[in-house]
Amino acid sequence: MNSVPPNQTSPAAAASAPATPAPGATASSSVAPSASPTFSPLYQQIKALITQSLQSGEWKPGELIPSEVELANRFKVSQGTVRKAIDELAAENLVVRKQGKGTFVSTHHEARAHFRFLRLMPDEGVPHYPESKFIEVRRLRAPADVARLLDLKSGDAVIYIKRVQSFDGVPTIVEELWLPGLLFKGLTAERLNEYKGPMYGLFESEFGTRMIRAAEKIRAVCAAEADAALLHTAPGTPLLCAERVSFTYGDKPVELRRGLYLTERHHYQNDLN
Amino acid sequence: MNSVPPNQTSPAAAASAPATPAPGATASSSVAPSASPTFSPLYQQIKALITQSLQSGEWKPGELIPSEVELANRFKVSQGTVRKAIDELAAENLVVRKQGKGTFVSTHHEARAHFRFLRLMPDEGVPHYPESKFIEVRRLRAPADVARLLDLKSGDAVIYIKRVQSFDGVPTIVEELWLPGLLFKGLTAERLNEYKGPMYGLFESEFGTRMIRAAEKIRAVCAAEADAALLHTAPGTPLLCAERVSFTYGDKPVELRRGLYLTERHHYQNDLN
DNA sequence: AAGTGGTCTAGACCACTTT
DNA sequence: AAGTGGTCTAGACCACTTC
Structure with a gap:
């Protein structure tokens, strides 16, 4: 259903070979952003996908979202890329990170949130x-x-x-x-x-x-x-x-x-x- | 004079061997934050050092600061660590990044800054x-x-x-x-x-x-x-x-x-x- | 012990600017 | 062509939480 960015050279497009998607020099050919007209970096695409799941209610306010590793697997990107996407979502207060526990969808049902507005x-x-x-x-x-x-x-x-x-x-x-x-x-x-x-x-x-x-x-x-x-x-x-x-x-x-x-x-x- | 964080297990403390500082498994022993009481991550220490240089006037408002690679060499850390330090300084509006040109010390002499306060x-x-x-x-x-x-x-x-x-x-x-x-x-x-x-x-x-x-x-x-x-x-x-x-x-x-x-x-x- | 986010590294390549 | 920041990867280890 999902699992691939909607845009351009989608990461692991065909996804036939099971092994690691060729690291290093050849990585660019399979994964790097292409030279298409409306370019946006991978992590922005991932961020958009995660935002969609938040908006659709797939993960509800207060709930735990999948771990970085799991999201990386789902989207066929590295953990670092997922990490950067979530970093921005956390900066925008859409999610909250808690070390050792996971990443949670922000909610207005917290003392924290009461004085934001x-x-x-x-x-x-x-x-x-x-x-x-x-x-x-x-x-x-x-x-x-x-x-x-x-x-x-x-x-x-x-x-x-x-x-x-x-x-x-x-x-x-x-x-x-x-x-x-x-x-x-x-x-x-x-x-x-x-x-x-x-x-x-x-x-x-x-x-x-x-x-x-x-x-x-x-x-x-x-x-x-x-x-x-x-x-x-x-x-x-x-x-x-x-x-x-x-x-x-x-x-x-x-x-x-x-x-x-x-x-x-x-x-x-x-x-x- | 500078070149090493002031704290704890300073990166590349002795710095005798000229070669790369042993990547991978042994990296932790030479570089990772120690278990000392008042722990702060490396990139925060780097950030503090850069902030000192800003405060002391070593780099003045509007000027170009050294490149990430140069700072990484100076502090004996990886470029990624310098990068994270500068990311935070940029988020706090202390510096401004310009792709292809470098990182500049923020100044109030710009239209940008006029409406910040x-x-x-x-x-x-x-x-x-x-x-x-x-x-x-x-x-x-x-x-x-x-x-x-x-x-x-x-x-x-x-x-x-x-x-x-x-x-x-x-x-x-x-x-x-x-x-x-x-x-x-x-x-x-x-x-x-x-x-x-x-x-x-x-x-x-x-x-x-x-x-x-x-x-x-x-x-x-x-x-x-x-x-x-x-x-x-x-x-x-x-x-x-x-x-x-x-x-x-x-x-x-x-x-x-x-x-x-x-x-x-x-x-x-x-x-x- | 296992799982999560947090830090750090090393290296590749891309986009942009200047020479 | 060379230099800068920007993106992406892969892997290691740390700190924290839970089982």
Whole structure:
């Protein structure tokens, strides 16, 4: 079914001879990337194949993926090539390596992952995950701007969610979300209320959609009356406004968020490397 | 002088025999990391040595560093080990690899680098670097909070700078900086006014201090009267407040900035990977 | 002891740049 | 043609985990 890269001079194309595929000088003729127009290195092809298996759900979040040796055999490449492919996947947080145990598919069900997308930290004390209170959950037709950012057609069904998040009982974030209706059928206020922890965990487990990347645009705004009331603060209070588009495999946008952050006892933390 | 890692079973310690250092089975006895208490892999030691040369100015920003083969010979390790060390340095933006040409020391004198620390982007149109107008440049004694963040003693000499930055003539950023007086002797308003482009370029060329990393804390605030006037806006206008501490080699803090960003036609861009 | 990822080596060849 | 980084292989051994 698989076992060979889809591209160009596929490694061990015929695969008739059982022995080692001729090392050293002749290796290039059987395995090296060809001079075809759209060249990509072998390890990138392997990386793409592994990503496909992640996307298709062949290996699910939290699960162990096959060992490097096994993947090398499957794809008929050297362990080093598989290694380089997995190195990049690990750098992109798609998988996590654990020495002596194996390589695991990343999951949002870990303390590690909880602060990858939420960068609001307390000015003092240790960070911990806030509690959610859902204000509104309903289906609606996508406005033009939402549709554009989610790569939908204007008027397509989307699920709209509004919630308030509190740290130690202090309301600090008021957040609106828009999700493609097709992908999140059956997402109700009840299920959201039952679920503890980041919504991304629920999206991953219950809807098979894993967020792997996001882009945020941040501004300062003044609190409108309604938002001020939800945050127990005065209208006009300055708030951080973070608009986030999250992407799943294949750079497909699958979530739009607009969060308003009260930054009196918290700050948005960002490290520039 | 150099040529050997400072640690443990140094590779090719004695280095008497001229021939290849015994490949294969016996390689471990002459080269592999020992079982000493504070173990670190060879490539990390090589990385540290290269970093020292960067820090000491042996290879200056923009210059070519020795080739992988040459470094491998110098350190008596394989090219692959040097390669892995440089891979990490490249990932940290300390060096830049260019196929066919060599590996270069990173510099702030490139368009590439200009937006690594300045994340304010126009809502529409292509990003370009803003113009500076300096309001104030003087020496003063470090207040307690500044001293703490810069790892100085309260009362130590610091250079204080205040400026306004404009995009297409529109004042958008008002920024205050504090720099350790010892490192930036002779930094005057004149030299700042002469210099075009990011201050980090000047710091690097004229004062030998290269910023390699920064940590920002971001909040929303209301414009005070003085700042509002500088930004040609009304007092009370919501502004993004970014407090940044920048670090040079050895995680030494060498700059504190507090920037106020007008986010009416611009936004702070952040990608979460 | 066996299996996994992590390190290290040596050598080949490729792609790109410069001479 | 020569030099540089980039890819690929094959094999050895180390560190860690599990049985």
